[in-house]
Amino acid sequence: MSETNNVMLEVQDLTIRFGGLVAVNAVNFQVQKGSIFGLIGPNGAGKTTLFNMISGVYKPTSGKVLFDGQEIQGKPAYKVNSLGIARTYQNINLFKKMTVLENVMVGCHSRTHCGLFASVLRTPAQRKEEKEVVEKCRDILEFMDLGDKADFLASNLSYGEQRRLEISRALASDPKMILLDEPAAGMNGAEKEELQRTIRKIADKGITVLLVEHDMKLVMNVTHQICVISFGKRIGYGTPEEIQQNPDVIEAYLGGGLDV
Amino acid sequence: MLTLIIGALMQGSVYGLVGMGYGLIYKASGLMSLAQGDMLMIGAFLGMTFYKTLHLPFALSLLLVMVIMFTVGWLLERVLVTSLLAKGAQQVYVILCTIAISMVLQNVAMFAWGSNTMQFPPILNFSINLFGTTVEADRLLVLAVGILFMLLLHFFMQKTRFGTAMRAAAQDETAASALGINVPMTKGVAWGLASMLAGVAGVILGPSYGVYTAMGALIGQKAFAGAVTGGYGNMYGAIVGGLFLGFVEAFCAFYISSLYKDFFAFGILIIVMIFMPNGLFKEQVME
């Protein structure tokens, strides 16, 4: 009983087909509240597809996604976000012509309420909300070390900064869980170290982290639990230590990719 | 009744011809041209000039129109559209560009031929008795030429090497160019063919319609409604959709009022877009 209450996300027999191709086949896993969970696998294994099903981009063919005990599979992406799941994208998806601050402010969308008429009339409630949003977003930018870049256009940031801005924007919706899709892609060693600290800081705030990543060192260092998928199927599930011993996983990576 | 059906078929095959052009352009370049109707109008004026003013044989006039219209369409794509896209313009700007071109074409026609309706002399100056109804041969010619060009285009796309190359380029540009297909060339040719088809439609329509600067605008829009109804980007869909629209119009004009036929034509377009945006022959239009 108490165990189920500690589960943030549960994926049950999740399957999706595109035409004849089964991209994800009956995958199961559980993510504990407050933990950092890794989702790994060779290229094209279906990790991002899984992410897209959890975050509402794709509707699964069958299976369930339980978030905090509630079924969310097939819900549109914007509803999933307002329920408390925020995400970043593998190929950076920022609002390029908005400033850094505005990007984060968009992230607050599902936690704020003022609509068209309040905005047109600039009601006191709307002004108060705007002020709070700006303050909150500046805090998040400070937290993510982007405070001095607030007024830059998003497209003028460096690659690593853009990745951090994606995380900032996701944090702005006060998520219970954050999905990070290959946040270390294209980062150098120092930036990866920094990212590792950031992920821990996020988890320390009580936000559950679900991480898709290619960089094994990062995953093994930072996660509590790992699920390995290959060709859409789960081939390993356990703590980082267990995964490193798992013969199926080692085979899937041909012994090459797992040296930590 | 027979007159009605022949009228519908005639109108429908014109819509089909022009509509196929929309489909070709969309398939080959993923873009939209709104100048098709005015290409038809220019074709009609050119045909009239060659046939009536210069007294050239009809077949030669038609051929000349085809060559000129192909060049116009090809240049439009190669010169204007390509350079717009090279500047990183959105697709909407290409549409706007073709709108501007259609305005320019109308004005050019007004400069060159004046703004009065002109008489296109009959091509086949006789009538045929068909099941007790007399039908002017020119109306049947529209139908015959329409079907002929649809078949020609079908064979060109399916059986010739160039047609195959065009279809390949439409499916996957990168793969096609890796196979040595000149992709920009296929796009230019598609635009050229589209305006050629419109030009042909203009010439054969001339005798029964009269030639004037605004003649293309409405036909272009109807053809476009037909193309959407059939499934935008599908050439065969454009033909079926065009014929369907021809019938709707003819019967609406006969049984309700000719005043409302345009209203119904565009009403169908909107209803199709709301309830089955993929058209009769499914083409992907949703995000």
Added chain:
Amino acid sequence: MNQNTVLTQQKGAAFWKKNRLSIIAIAVLCVAAAVMLRTRYLAMILDFICIYTIAVTGLDLLFGYTGQVSFGQAGFYAIGAYTSALLSKNLGVPPILSIFIGALLATVFGVIIAFPASKLVKHFLSLLTIAFGLMVYTFVNSCSALTGGPSGITGIPKVSIFGLELGSYQSYFWLVAILMVLVLITKKNIINSRVGRAFIAVRENPHAAAGMGINVAKYKIMAFAISAFAAGLAGALYAHMIRFISPDTFTKDQSNMFMTMLLFGGIATMSGSVIGAAAITVMTELLQQFAAYQTLIYAVLILIVLFLLPNGTVGLFSKLKAAVRKRGQKRKPGKEGTPQ
């Protein structure tokens, strides 16, 4: 107390520095308007500029900010004009009320069109809006019983507010100018709000917008509704200004004209829609003697904007400003470049 005045002065100075260009521009415009209002003909041009600015501002929120194209604004313009004209002429509704009913009816149609439109990709959206514009046009042209058909509606009542009749172009100016300013303020408030950010997010990246909790379809529909309201309002104001309407005003050329104005001024800016509406209106009037080639003039303007001024006149100004600033910086090294 002393400190307070100093603070206010500083604040005032900062405000002046930040907005001096706009303040000078508005002052010049006011003087120009005052001069123009002395002549009936020039007052008419001013009225047109205000009316077009209202329609173009709505289109800018739709196209410039939300990224949804519409080539059918003339349809909403016509709905506003005909609704208000018929209500006030045939049913005796006070024009000042019927104008808003017209705008609201246009909004309703905007929402109806927006439902399918919110799901369509770009060029099919263009198609749908074109079809909508054509359908409205053919309707007003053919439904003679209601709209008077091709000969239109004459004798549309004058607007009067509190017993004050706005019969001349000069007096009408105050109505359209106030409404224009209100529309511009509305636009400014929207784009600096949660709703405006959602609009821009939808334009920039609809997938990411949905991922951030934005109901993309809802905001597309909202943008359509706003633009339809603005176009309907402009149409109704037009009807009571000229006091005669006929289908000729509501062709697709009118839709294209709104688009040309917006592009010429510059999309997604505050001043762009005003500059565009004013410039094109004045140009059309100056070239009145070539009225037969009016569409050619629009066509050439569209091509100029597409090929030479991709960011409109406003874009040209900011480019010039940036160039001037750059030269200034070269002389004063050490000054940090401004972000953006």
